[in-house]
Amino acid sequence: MLLLLCCLLLTTGLPVAGINVDKSSPVNSDSYPIDSVASSGVTDSASQASITGEFTKSRYTGVAGDPIEIAHGYNNPDPDGAAYLLVGGNQISNTGQTVGFVDVIKISGSTTTINTRLIGTEETNVQSCALEEVSCDLEFRDTNGDPIADSLSNLTASSGATGASGLVRPLVPQRYRLAITDGTFTVDDSGVVTPTAAADQADLILKKPKLSDKVEVFTSVDPKIATEDIDTESLNSLRKNGLERTTVTEGNRVVLGFESTGIWGALSYFAADADSIKAGEAVDAQALVDLLAAEEGVSLQVQQTNPSGNEPRSELDLSQANADDVTVILADDGELNTPSAPTQFYLVLNTGDDGPFTHNPEPGDKFSVKFSLEGAEDMRYRFNNTDQTSPPDPFNPVDSGSEHPELFPYWGVSDTSTHAEASFSIEERFVRYDHVTNDGEILVEAENGRITGTTSLLPAVETSVTLVNDAGSTPDRKESQLDISDGEFSISFDTDELTPGTRLNYNLYQGSTHRDSRTVVIVSDSDNPDRLMISNATQNVTVTEGENLSAITVVARNVGGFRGEGELALTVENSTVAGSWGVRLDPRESRSFDFGTTTADLEPGTYPFSLRLDGDVHNGTLVVERDPATTTLDEDEPASPASGGTADDELDGNGTTGDSKPNNETTVDNGDSSNGESTTNRSDGDSAPSEEPADDKPRSSGLIPLPFGTREAFGGTVMVGAVYLLGHWV
Structure with a gap:
């Protein structure tokens, strides 16, 4: 009994030293349909080989055409004996046919990597017993125990089983038997090849390849x-x-x-x-x-x-x-x-x-x-x-x-x-700036000191800029980096001491290579870089009926970085333009204007007025008072005395008042100039704006009609927006 127990311990599948065994890992039932292996020819434990061994898994799953690693351990007590790995040879239960492939591999070490594209071919990567250069000691017997083949090369002719040498195509998606054996096999009448003595068995499941349709x-x-x-x-x-x-x-x-x-x-x-x-x-x-x-x-x-x-x-x-x-x-x-x-x-x-x-x-x-x-x-x-x-x-x-x-x-x-x-x-490689003129000058707002735009450059390339201000006694040099993210870039630098109109020399470098050279102009508003604005204006004005509007004064200023041109317009009571100036100012320049050539052709009363310049609007109130020197005569009623008494008291011998003009003339003010000054240069709603004089006094006389009335008429020298800049590199 003791001898029999020892034999049983030696011949059962015990774990091999150095191999971690885990046969509990399940196979996803949805991954591949699996047929059970036919049990024909499997020996019982009493006839197990003296070789021992074990797979680390019960199932190895891969893809047909790809390599797969089989981990195993074995021990052959015979110092001259070898260990073999059977691949295939099993029967497909739902068809009753064999899997159509059998290979026997001479193994060594703890793993065997099978290239499933090459197995069964002359370029197989394993020690297949089908190769002439691989020495194997194999024996194939029929179910009666009679020898039928001693190698894979003559297995097909002897038994009808498909050997490695008869492979029609690369190993197809299917389930194949794996077995550790000493090299003795039984072949039944259907061609199923079964180890006569197997130390351990496992399954090799090959799935069908897949290709994702996305790149x-x-x-x-x-x-x-x-x-x-x-x-x-x-x-x-x-x-x-x-x-x-x-x-x-x-x-x-x-x-x-x-x-x-x-x-x-x-x-x-x-x-x-x-x-x-x-x-x-x-x-x-x-x-x-x-x-x-x-x-x-x-x-x-x-x-x-x-x-x-x-x-x-x-x-x-x-x-x-x-x-x-x-x-x-x-x-x-x-x-x-x-x-x-x-x-x-x-x-x-x-x-x-x-x-x-x-x-x-x-x-x-x-x-x-x-x-x-x-x-x-x-x-x-x-x-x-x-x-x-x-x-x-x-x-x-x-x-x-x-x-x-x-x-x-x-x-x-x-x-x-x-x-x-x-x-x-x-x-192409490019940088495209967000705010430029049509001359390619970069506009930078004084308040934020940022140049922005888009680029095809990648962040991995170090890109830097230098900005130099040559206006002072010594050049002021600033350096900054292009911060690039998702195709957009920004450059930040200090503009605290820079005022609108300041011009800087700009140079762009990629590493040490010079790529671009431009001029940066500091402005207050990059969307309106030559902006004109009303910095001061009269708010409440009182004039006498028929008097000019010289009391309405305006200080216009260029707060942009370029020479600005525009129209300074006065409208009264939201009506047509009562008067206008053509304004042209350099950066940071201011000038005063008035409307002395425009008369108050209005009845006595209170009127709102507006001053407009380049989108800037200033509102005020105009009060027109009756002229005390003027008496309005009504055909039905006698004139009222100007200052008490009766009308008869004010008449002289010729029937006129003491202040009346000769020939008993009574003047009704119709808005024309009463001081003999020509009114042809005054701009009304149908006339063009007047060009400002060259002196520094408030503009009120000597108006010259201009052939334009808006900034666009001056040539439109500034264009703001995204402009393609670098068609090629410098």
Whole structure:
């Protein structure tokens, strides 16, 4: 009894030292339909092999075409004995057919990484017993115990089971048996291959590949002009020094991100690392070039969509690119529990001169991006392996015809091509200022001291400005940085001692390279940089009927940074213009004006008046009193005495008053000048504004009609708004 107990302890699946065993991890029931393994040929514990071993999981899940790592442990008491890993050989329960594949791998160490794109082919990355150079001690027997084969190469001919050498296409999405064994197997009449003695068993579940239809696009700075060193093989570094946008500044990098599974086994092979390629790392761009060149049904097209009539179309040509212009970076692994199989890769392309394009991209060029896994209905990928006696060439498929020259190995007969598409465009390097004149001078308000605008430059490039004031005895120099965020920039500097009209020399530098030179003009209002305003004006005025309006005085001032021109207009009782001046003032200049040439052609009473200059309005009150020297005669009633008594008392012998003019004339004031001064220069509602005299006295006489009445008539020398400035670099 003691001897039997010891044998049982040795032959049962005990954990192996150094291996952490966790077989409790479940498989998502929605992830893939799983058929149960047929139990035909499975031996009971009494016939277990002397070899012991165990898998760390009961199920390993991956994607067909990608690498997957199998962790295991084993112990063979026979010092000359080997341990083998059976892959496949099981039966699909819902069809009654075998899985159509069996491979036996000679294992060593604690893990085995299987490249599912290469397994069963002549380029397999594992120690397959189907390869001539791998020495294996295998034995296959039928259900009667008679030997039928001693190698995988003659298994198919001997039993009808599909061996590794008879593989028709790459390992398809399905469930495959995994077993640790000493190399002895039983083959039943249906072709199911079962370990005669298995130390442990597990499942390998391969899912169907997927391609996301979205392509991530962002741009990153040209490392040659970046302020700090940029690791172009680090996705985090590229993001940190870039922007999430599809408009790419000429010479910068465009980064295209693709999400796909089922391509990583082939990419690993072409990267000369058939075991695996590591998520989060860069790979040689030549690996992608070779993958696209192989007949693998994987294609990438990046081409210009808007060439001019005779202009050649610019296209991506990876075969002619050098390592400095193209980088392939693998993203971190995704949700699949397969650390050797990433799900995304990023293609980093230089858009500058002599890059990977057939013609250098230029500002205004637009490009389309299309990544495809090709397929066609009623067609499937097949190896071109006619003899079926040796493992096939993994990248030599049967010609599928000129209409569909390439097919993705993992699409079925009902699958067609799937695509991921995006676009990007090229723009020039520029800065565009928000407030400028039509001469290109930058307007800066004295109160905030900020220059703002938009730019295609990226924040990773150090960009600075210098501003120099040469007006004083010694130049005053100021320095500042361009703060760039999301395509907008701002420059701040101290303007406490600067007044409107001050002019500064402005220079822009990118690193140590001079990029732009302009003039900055300090103004009070960048939206109205030549603004004229009323700084002082009479508010309440009393005049005698018929008297001129010289008592209405105005002080006009230019509070802008440029010579201002406008019309100073007087209106009474919201009627037409009673008088106007054409005003022209230099920055910070003030002048006084009055309306002595305008008479109060109004009945006695109280009237509101308004003074307007360049949008500035001043309101006041005008009181018109009756002229004491004037008597109004009514035909029906005698005139009232001017100051007591009777009318007869005021008449002389000729019947006129003592103050009356000769010839008994009674004058009724009609608003004309009574002092003999011409009124032709006075501006009424239908006349043009009057130009101010050149002296410094209040303007009231000698008015000259001007051929204009608004600021626009002076030529409109200032234009405010967003003006495109840098068509090219200095």
